[in-house]
Structure formats: structure tokens, C-alpha cells
Amino acid sequence: MPSRVFRKTIVLEFSGNNMSNYYNMPKLPTENSPKVEIFVDDKPVMVPGDTNLLEALKAVGIETPHVCYHPYLPVSGNCRQCLVEQEGPRGRMLVIACYTPVAPGMKIYTPASSARVKNARKATQEFMLVNHPLDCPICDKAGECTLQENYMEAGQCESRMRPEYGKNYHGNPAHQFIDAKGQLRGGKHVDLGPRVLLDEERCVQCDRCVRFMRSIAGSEQLQLAGRADHTYITTFPGEKLDHEYDLCVTDVCPVGAMTAKYFRFQKRVWLLSHTPTISMDDSLGANIWLDYADGHIYRVMPRCNPEVNRSWLSNTSRLAFQNFDKNRLPAVELDALKAALKDGGKVALVAGGSCTIEDLAALRMLKETLGDSAELFGGTFKKVGAPDGIAMSGDPLANRAGFKLLGIPDNNLDNLVDRLRSDLVKGAPEFKVLVTVNADIFGEAGDVAAALEKIPTRIALSAFDDATAKKATLAFGIRHWSEVQGTMVNSMNILQKLNACPVCPDEKLRPAYEVLSDLAGCKFESAFDAFKKAGEYASVLAGLSYDTIKSTGKLLEGGNA
Amino acid sequence: MARVIKQRPMNWVERLYIFEAIRGLWTTLKHAARGLFRYETLPTISYPEGQPEVLSGYRAKHRLMLRPDGTPRCVACGMCAAACPAHCIYIEATASDDPRIEKKVKRFDIDHLTCVFCGLCVEACPVDALRMDTKEIIFEHRTREEFVANLKTLTSWDPKDYPEDEQSQKAPGGTKNAQARAVWGMEVK
Numbered sequence A: 001m002p003s004r005v006f007r008k009t010i011v012l013e014f015s016g017n018n019m020s021n022y023y024n025m026p027k028l029p030t031e032n033s034p035k036v037e038i039f040v041d042d043k044p045v046m047v048p049g050d051t052n053l054l055e056a057l058k059a060v061g062i063e064t065p066h067v068c069y070h071p072y073l074p075v076s077g078n079c080r081q082c083l084v085e086q087e088g089p090r091g092r093m094l095v096i097a098c099y100t101p102v103a104p105g106m107k108i109y110t111p112a113s114s115a116r117v118k119n120a121r122k123a124t125q126e127f128m129l130v131n132h133p134l135d136c137p138i139c140d141k142a143g144e145c146t147l148q149e150n151y152m153e154a155g156q157c158e159s160r161m162r163p164e165y166g167k168n169y170h171g172n173p174a175h176q177f178i179d180a181k182g183q184l185r186g187g188k189h190v191d192l193g194p195r196v197l198l199d200e201e202r203c204v205q206c207d208r209c210v211r212f213m214r215s216i217a218g219s220e221q222l223q224l225a226g227r228a229d230h231t232y233i234t235t236f237p238g239e240k241l242d243h244e245y246d247l248c249v250t251d252v253c254p255v256g257a258m259t260a261k262y263f264r265f266q267k268r269v270w271l272l273s274h275t276p277t278i279s280m281d282d283s284l285g286a287n288i289w290l291d292y293a294d295g296h297i298y299r300v301m302p303r304c305n306p307e308v309n310r311s312w313l314s315n316t317s318r319l320a321f322q323n324f325d326k327n328r329l330p331a332v333e334l335d336a337l338k339a340a341l342k343d344g345g346k347v348a349l350v351a352g353g354s355c356t357i358e359d360l361a362a363l364r365m366l367k368e369t370l371g372d373s374a375e376l377f378g379g380t381f382k383k384v385g386a387p388d389g390i391a392m393s394g395d396p397l398a399n400r401a402g403f404k405l406l407g408i409p410d411n412n413l414d415n416l417v418d419r420l421r422s423d424l425v426k427g428a429p430e431f432k433v434l435v436t437v438n439a440d441i442f443g444e445a446g447d448v449a450a451a452l453e454k455i456p457t458r459i460a461l462s463a464f465d466d467a468t469a470k471k472a473t474l475a476f477g478i479r480h481w482s483e484v485q486g487t488m489v490n491s492m493n494i495l496q497k498l499n500a501c502p503v504c505p506d507e508k509l510r511p512a513y514e515v516l517s518d519l520a521g522c523k524f525e526s527a528f529d530a531f532k533k534a535g536e537y538a539s540v541l542a543g544l545s546y547d548t549i550k551s552t553g554k555l556l557e558g559g560n561a
Numbered sequence B: 001m002a003r004v005i006k007q008r009p010m011n012w013v014e015r016l017y018i019f020e021a022i023r024g025l026w027t028t029l030k031h032a033a034r035g036l037f038r039y040e041t042l043p044t045i046s047y048p049e050g051q052p053e054v055l056s057g058y059r060a061k062h063r064l065m066l067r068p069d070g071t072p073r074c075v076a077c078g079m080c081a082a083a084c085p086a087h088c089i090y091i092e093a094t095a096s097d098d099p100r101i102e103k104k105v106k107r108f109d110i111d112h113l114t115c116v117f118c119g120l121c122v123e124a125c126p127v128d129a130l131r132m133d134t135k136e137i138i139f140e141h142r143t144r145e146e147f148v149a150n151l152k153t154l155t156s157w158d159p160k161d162y163p164e165d166e167q168s169q170k171a172p173g174g175t176k177n178a179q180a181r182a183v184w185g186m187e188v189k
Helices: A002-006 A008-013 A053-059 A115-130 A146-154 A208-216 A248-252 A315-323 A334-341 A357-373 A400-405 A413-426 A441-452 A467-471 A512-520 A527-537 B012-016 B018-037 B079-083 B120-124 B151-155 B177-184
Strands: A035-040 A043-048 A083-088 A091-096 A107-109 A196-198 A222-225 A232-235 A258-260 A273-278 A287-293 A296-302 A346-351 A374-378 A431-437 A457-462 A474-477 A486-489 A494-498 B089-095 B103-111
Touching: A043 A053, A083 A115, A091 A115, A115 A146, A208 A222, A208 A248, A248 A258, A248 A296, A273 A494, A287 A315, A296 A315, A334 A431, A334 A457, A334 A474, A334 A512, A346 A357, A346 A413, A357 A374, A357 A400, A357 A486, A357 A512, A357 A527, A374 A413, A400 A486, A413 A431, A413 A441, A441 A467, A457 A467, A457 A512, A486 A527, A512 A527, B012 B018, B079 B089, B079 B120, B103 B151
Parallel strands: A035 A107, A346 A374, A346 A431, A431 A457, A457 A474
Antiparallel strands: A035 A043, A083 A091, A083 A107, A196 A258, A222 A232, A273 A287, A287 A296, A486 A494, B089 B103
8 A cells, every 4th residue: 555655764764862863854843742841032931842943933933034944854054044042051052943952941042032143143144145146036936035034034134245346156167157247147047957947146055955855855966066155056967957856946945046947937926826735646645736826827836744745746746737728628518418428328437536525426426316327437547656755656546545435446447448348249338328537548548448439428527638538429628626626535544625726717617526416416516515425425524524624634534545 | 163254245336247247358358368369378288289398207108228239128027016006017027048137028018097107116126127207198099908018119219319318328229329338248139
């Protein structure tokens, strides 16, 4: 079972003692963390005791500015931005909060009471900005940049820059040039690989990307080269940054140094709205943000879920959005669908991987309405791969656990093909009608597609004009999973919520559950009606509502997935 | 506190009314005669033959400043669009062809039907690319689409119309263009 081995690497890394381990992975507080009393600004507070100071302060609402620290990367402690004062045997000393373990009774002083901490953070900030270019107007990170946030919180210094000297950037000498104002500048768009561009000037050498590639991606393709203020990020000579997770370095980059080519200059980030949803191309169900503006999705960002994909997202899931609005099927009148279904004969209902729980409940209801003249099939012809331990389980049937939960077969497409082939020998096929829901079986099947074509009436309910829709006698356009509300159960048996992103190209397109329930004669007016119906089929879903499922999902007890 | 003002009762000449009517008519006739014979002394402008004088600080139609090589200075940062209270600016960006410049503007639309001419976009511009000093205050078009100024119309201004402005003279056709282009260090492609 893929979910069992998924967290193997993390379990190994967390096997250390109180603070850290061999990989310096930060230990994050959980609901079960022991509470200890520490003194923050001479006030006693209860904080999680098994974590670092930065996370502990965050847990009680004190944000500490930081650049190099990332909760899912090994602690490096090189930015020195998270300084706090700690009372020790030699008096009050400045320590970095990200690498100081919480100890009961420790005395901590934040800028709220200590001018020294305030000045130290301000000085760190000023140093970091000395040779940082004033690129904010053209920087893609502006608006979500850690340096900007830190500047507002800890910086705000008068510039002590002498205009006659200007910025003095060093770094990779091969990429330096003289700009139109006669100033020496660093590599502004260094091509790191097929998907990522590097701006050496903006880089603050936090080495988050290096740590990501080393510890998470497991392929050390980035390195810091040079020393002191000549340090720059680079790949190995003659090699490129090319990895399934390489776009994550643009997420972890606190500044605009690493930019994704697909999103470069596309939209200012403050113009984007965000829809939290689930990526339905893999059974891990990576939590994502769909960032959209004026009716288009501009990018997909990972949404932090500590249990599922943490802060990571594969390139496959991230770049899939580029095809969401292409090659779409138009909306068709439902009467045509009803007429096609009434042709008579036995109906094969095939559910595909991106069906939500709601779609499956509607499909099962349709099956029960049709009675013995219909049979449910489900699954995929695609190869089921192995989990990669980051953000993919390798199973293309995203809602497989949901199939099992609702009693819909998740792996019997071969059975359908075998029966069709044996019918071929006998003459007349057993099934007269084939209804596919979000299942591109013709596209996936390859050589067995010929057998499927023996079914005379083929109805495809699909968002895209894919191979199945092209072979179908009736192609019925429905909404894509990014445009529907719903739920799915991932491979770790966590029930997760999908939300509708308002980017549907045609308002007449309807979600699959609405179409299927309409066919069954009991139309669901909303996704929640369908979810309530699913609760009748699976008792673990009964009594839940969309509001009671947290944004990080709900672990289902007693599921059989 | 309310106060009663006693009005002087009209005397008999005033009550006759005819003399007051002639006095009012005289004012009218005086102005009519002035309009006929001494037209230039009237304070009104006979628009559209006469045009009002536009002062230099007046917020008129926008223009986009040009670099010495003729490309717009705009780096498509979107600050003007962010500052615009009427949401009348639409910008699309793309990567620049010049290796020394990151980003350039691909589309720059200002809807002058929506614009409130507040000038916040000009103040927001970090590279002094957007100005409202054209002194063009008359917008007359046949269709609504023509009121939307685009990149072409915003950049098609003549440096000769801005003789005192040094920055405008650096644009192609200006007196300081050759000098600025030497500093720029690159010939126009």
C-alpha cells in the first residue's frame, strides 16, 4: 500500500532527541507537544516544549522574522535574522531562535522589551539589503517577499548608501555586466535549467534551495560557490537544474532570485486571488492553491499540509493547470444525454480517477436507479507507480480510497475488456451503452480500445475533448475538478476538500454529480446534497459537513483504504 | 437669534417699475453691444474656436516617456495600476529583448472614460515613465474603444512640443538624443 511507506524518510529524520538530528531537521510542534513554561519578555507563557524557539514563539503568536529557516528544511542558521536575547550564565546573549531548543524556564527577550534585539535585527536587515538590488517594481516575488516583510517588521532604516558608490554586487564574475547607467551589475537572468531562472543579484545566499535539492529532492544539483560576499548559487559545470521537484526552489526562495519561467512577468502577485483545493491527478491529493485572476489560473502553489505534501508540489501537478482551459468540451443539452441513455440494453458506468466523492455518490445513485441493467466499473489503465516520498503517491487514480469507501470498484476495467472480448467471439456485445465519467479510457487503454469500441452507444462525460470524447457517440462537457466543490479521500485515508475556482470557461457546464443525479431523476442542487447522499453509502461520511472538514483534511477512522 | 430687518418701503418712482425695467434692459444691451463690437474684452472663451490656456501643472492626457533608443521607459511594474483609484490602467508585461533590462511593457491601456485624472499613477511611477503633461484636455472620439489610449498612442508624442523639458529631449528626435544615446551605450536595433 503506497501510503504506508510514504513517510519513511521523515520518520528516520525525526528519530533524534529533543531538538535536532543528523539532518538538523526542525522538530515542529504538534497537538501532542508537551507544554513547558518559558519567560518571554519576563512574562510566563506556555509553549510547546519539543521544538525550536522560533516555532514555539510562533505557537503563542509571536512572529520572528527569518529568511533561511523553513519548517520543512534542515536548519542552516545563516541569515541571523531571527535573533532573540536569552538569559544565560554569562548574561543576556543574542541567539538565533531557529536553532535554539526550547528549555523549561528559559528567559527570552524579544524586540518588544529589548532594544538590543531590535537593533541587532535591524542591522542584520540593513546588511542584507546593502547589495540587494532595488528591483521590487520588476521583481515577481514583490508582494510575497520575505525581505519586504522583514523590512516592514524589523528594518525600516534610513538608507546609508552613498549614491556615488551605489550598490556593489560581486558574485559570479562570468555574469557581470555594465548596465545603462554605467553601474556594475550581476547576472540578472541566469538560465539554471528548463524551468527555473536565477537572478544572482537578488539572491541573499540563504541556501534554502540548496538544502531543498539536497535533503528533500535528494538530488544535489545546486551549490553555493565562492566565499563571503562573492558567494553565488550555481549548478555543477555543464549541468542544469532539472528535477521533478525543481519548481519548489522558487517557492522556498525567500526573495525573487529563483523565478519560474512559466510565471515570469505573468501577473503581479497582489492581483491574484487564491482558491484552496486538492490536486486530483495523484492519489496523495497534494494540497494546492489555485491562484487566479480575471478568469484564468495563473499558477498553482503548494498549500502547506504537514500530513500530506508539506510545502512541496511536483512539477506535474504544478504545471497541469496550463491545460485546464484548453481543448474543453462544450455544454450539451441534458435531453440528448437522456435520449442516448434510453437506447436500451445494458449500461456500463465507468468512473475515472478525478471523480470526487460527490460524483461517485451520484454515479452509484444512477446505478441503483437503473438497477440490474447497469454495472459499475472503475479504475485506470495507467501504470500505478511507487510513491516518491515527497508529494506524489504515483497512483493516477486520485480518489481510489473514495471508490473503495463508496463501494465502487476501483480496479475492474480489465474485467470489462475481457467480457467485451468474449462477447466479440459470441457476436452481440453484452453492453449496449458505455458511460464514462472523467475517465479517458480510450486514451489510456492503447490496444484494448478496439474492444471498447464494440459498444454501440458511447457517452463520455468529460471536461476535455480527449480520446474518449472523440470516440464517443455523445460527448457531454462537464466541469473540471478545479471548478467544482467536492471532497476526495487520499491514499493516507484523509478526507480533503476541493473548492471551486471561478475560472469555468462556460457557465452552462455543470459538475458531473449534478448531471448524473439529474439522469437518476433526483437532482442534487448543491455539492453538499451529493455529499449527504455519500454519507448514506459510507457511514464514516455521515454527519460530516464541509465546515467540519479542516483545510488540512480529516483523517477517516475505520476506512478500508 | 432671529432678527427682523425692516425693509425700506419703495418710493413712487420705484413703484412705477418701468424705470427699473429700462435699467435692467440697459445692462443687457451694454453686454450685447460689447459682444458685437468689443468681443475680445469678454471673459468667456468662444470654444471651440478659442482654446483655454492650459497651465503646466495641469493633469491632462497621459504620455509614456521614451528611452534614448525609442522604447518606452515603462518596466511594467504595475505600480500605476495599483495606485489607480478608478482601475482604468491595464498592463501586460513580457521579458525584454535588451539583456540589460529585465522586463518591458507589452500592453498598456488607459481607459480615459474611466480615468478620473487624479495623477496618482504619475506619482506612483518609479521610473518617471508616465506623465500627464501633454496639455491635451479634449477627448473626442466616435466609439468607446477609441477612448482607450494604448501603447502606440501614449508613446507617439513629439519632443518639439516639450522644448523646456530635458527628459523629453532625450527621446528620439530630441535635441539631447545623440548625447543620451552615447551614455546609453547601445545603438538602436
